[in-house]
Amino acid sequence: MASTPEFQHTVGKIASLSGTALHTGDKVTLKLHPAPVDHGIKFKRKDLQDEPTIDAKIENLKTVERATTIGEGSVRVHTVEHILSALSAMGVDNAIVEMDANEPPIGDGSAQSYVDLVKKAGVTPQEAARKFFDVREPMHVEGKTGALLVLLPDDKFRISCTQAGPNNRFTQFLSMEVTPALFEREIAPARTFVYYEDVKPLMDKNLIKGGSLENAIVVRGDAVLSKEPLRFGDEFVRHKILDIIGDLALVGRRIRGHIVAVKPGHATNADLARSIVREQTRRSALAAPRTIPSGDGGLDADQVMQILPHRFPFLMVDRIISFETETKCIGVKTVTINEPFFQGHFPGHPVMPGVMQVEAMAQVASILLFKLSKTTSRIGYFMSADGVKFRKPVLPGDTIFVHAELTKSRGERLAKAKCHCVVNDAIVSEAELMFTFLDK
């Protein structure tokens, strides 16, 4: 498979754009800022206290009704798919999208204004390799309403899409490779289209205050209503491709593969993004070292105990085998039949309790935190665990590789970590943990 090294890119300078938010009808100003390597795309709510940011990641997906909404905590950003589509297709890997509202300006319902914005800001290479997801085997997702997305191996990013309206009216097909030049010319100008029967109730409830024939094409029966004539005979399928690119940007990696889509929508696009991220996590787990190195690059049991206050029977890390970066490491826990919890869990059928795996993840994550803050005078307290999944039983004799990655640390008081445990090349458990720090 062709894999020419490609560099990550960000925007060359700050550029801004003003317009109307679709749902509230408010005026909104959006500013595109450069961002460092491996930053990804983040949205920043300049209008809120503390100016919170939200990662454009599938884990932060909140709703997919008509548009794609992401959020963290109580903070939301709506209708992110068109700007994400433009950023991704025009080759921007890292940027901050700062806004003074909960939604980007809708423009004319296409991605045209965002492409113009990216071109105004410029796209510049950075000194790190781009991250790709190479499709190795066919993957597919299906929706309840006949939507189907198939992802096939390809050395380019291609999309072949079939769109069909009610009673198969407006059935259109287009197949293309996604490149910046083709996106700008063939996809970006394609506008949002809606069916009259879908938007009528919303207009009646005043839920799309900024909506008008200036930013959407309305289909009523066989009639097509819009301010200006159709820009392409097959404008609808082109907009579907625009949305697929935007929703799949939530994967956070560039896809090398061919997407074959039939009647796609935001929900199935999001399902495919989730499957890709799951597959990527599985692959990363497989890439974990099988042998346990000692010495440089990790921490032995003594060093672990200098950092962690935990002792038998609660020390759940034997050794840290490697620090990949400052925010990522892998610890090891060898599970023996002599573990005290096996006496009661369960007699004659020893299975390691899931909570002990979560404890192991928490301990490995706190080693990262202490390394980062360079102090052991404080102790991390576990506040919450989200997305906890126990996938396979852990048995006596297993060696658990505990992966931890700090995803957020706010000041020196709060931190979040994504963790998973691997045994024999399979993920046995995973969780997202939140900590707070208190002085000992």
Ligand SMILES: [Zn+2]
């Ligand atoms: Zn759209």
